[in-house]
Amino acid sequence: xxxxxxxxxxxxxxxxxxxxxxxxxxxxxxxxxxxxxxxxxxxxxxxxxxxxxxxxxxxxxxxxxxxxxxxxxxxxxxxxxxxxxxxxxxxxxxxxxxxxxxxxxxxxxxxxxxxxxxxxxxxxxxxxxxxxxxxxxxxxxxxxxxxxxxxxxxxxxxxxxxxxxxxxxxxxxxxxxxxxxxxxxxxxxxxxxxxxxxxxxxxxxxxxxxxxxxxxxxxxxxxxxxxxxxxxxxxxxxxxxxxxxxxxxxxxxxxxxxxxxxxxxxxxxxxxxxxxxxxxxxxxxxxxxxx
Ligand SMILES: C[S@@+](CC[C@H](N)C(=O)[O-])C[C@H]1O[C@@H](n2cnc3c(N)ncnc32)[C@H](O)[C@@H]1O
Numbered sequence: 001x002x003x004x005x006x007x008x009x010x011x012x013x014x015x016x017x018x019x020x021x022x023x024x025x026x027x028x029x030x031x032x033x034x035x036x037x038x039x040x041x042x043x044x045x046x047x048x049x050x051x052x053x054x055x056x057x058x059x060x061x062x063x064x065x066x067x068x069x070x071x072x073x074x075x076x077x078x079x080x081x082x083x084x085x086x087x088x089x090x091x092x093x094x095x096x097x098x099x100x101x102x103x104x105x106x107x108x109x110x111x112x113x114x115x116x117x118x119x120x121x122x123x124x125x126x127x128x129x130x131x132x133x134x135x136x137x138x139x140x141x142x143x144x145x146x147x148x149x150x151x152x153x154x155x156x157x158x159x160x161x162x163x164x165x166x167x168x169x170x171x172x173x174x175x176x177x178x179x180x181x182x183x184x185x186x187x188x189x190x191x192x193x194x195x196x197x198x199x200x201x202x203x204x205x206x207x208x209x210x211x212x213x214x215x216x217x218x219x220x221x222x223x224x225x226x227x228x229x230x231x232x233x234x235x236x237x238x239x240x241x242x243x244x245x246x247x248x249x250x251x252x253x254x255x256x257x258x259x260x261x262x263x264x265x266x267x268x269x270x271x272x273x274x275x276x277x278x279x280x281x282x283x284x285x286x287x288x289x290x291x
Contacts, residue, residue: 127193
């Protein structure tokens with residue numbers, strides 16, 4: 001991973017625009033993305049008929065909270081994602097975590113939150129695994145909430161339309177044929193899959209979308225570009241939406257270690273995290289849900 005660049009380390013227009021990104025999302029640009037900033041913003045400049053990055057920064061300063069500002073933030077966010085990203089994690093979800101929740105959860109309700117879901121591949125991957133195992137989940141109420149700050153990413157996720165290149169990254173041919181339909185030159189997730197996921201545009205620092213507790217939370221490759229204080233703020237939010245038996249999964253390069261007191265390594269699932277049961281409002285006992 002490239003080191004993040006504090007906006008103070010950039011000059012002029014780049015500093016203004018990366019400052020805007022940080023103020024709106026908490027994300028600090030990585031060194032690599034800071035170098036490629038102008039390239040990432042070129043479509044925005046074209047769409048708004050702006051000469052160069054200086055012109056763009058000047059317009060952003062002039063018009064706060066405008067569609068232009070939204071487009072800049074969307075263009076600077078790193079929305080990198082793929083189906084079944086880090087396959088071994090999805091295998092662990094399928095073989096260990098979901099059976100554990102299935103055995104424990106007495107009210108036959110499964111609640112999953114994909115926090116920082118980007119264009120939806122993570123949530124669709126989960127939905128596919130669950131649908132392929134439909135007999136096991138017969139009679140269960142399944143809720144998948146998927147949130148991201150990017151309006152553009154959420155729009156694409158909700159539409160469920162993916163390019164040939166997107167589907168070639170991680171999706172098995174059998175799943176593509178079973179769960180997607182040709183859509184011009186692209187592929188569209190079936191209505192059945194789309195119905196399973198509630199995609200919401202939401203900022204982790206002003207979260208409105210999550211309600212109650214989730215059995216499984218994925219917040220993968222999101223914390224990476226937040227500073228330590230913001231990472232802790234997000235982990236507190238995730239802890240507030242967890243119960244004693246919830247499983248939290250982060251990205252391969254992310255950890256809760258040294259990031260506050262809310263989570264610990266999961267005793268059963270390698271690479272997963274569990275909410276510390278010593279937290280004041282934690283129920284401990286068998287799986288049950290507040291409210
Ligand atoms: C690199 S993508 C990871 C996508 C997916 N979780 C995965 O691992 O494939 C990170 C996502 O976090 C989102 N994000 C960044 N800051 C956020 C914030 N403050 N609130 C919600 N989402 C945010 C970005 O828009 C981006 O889509």
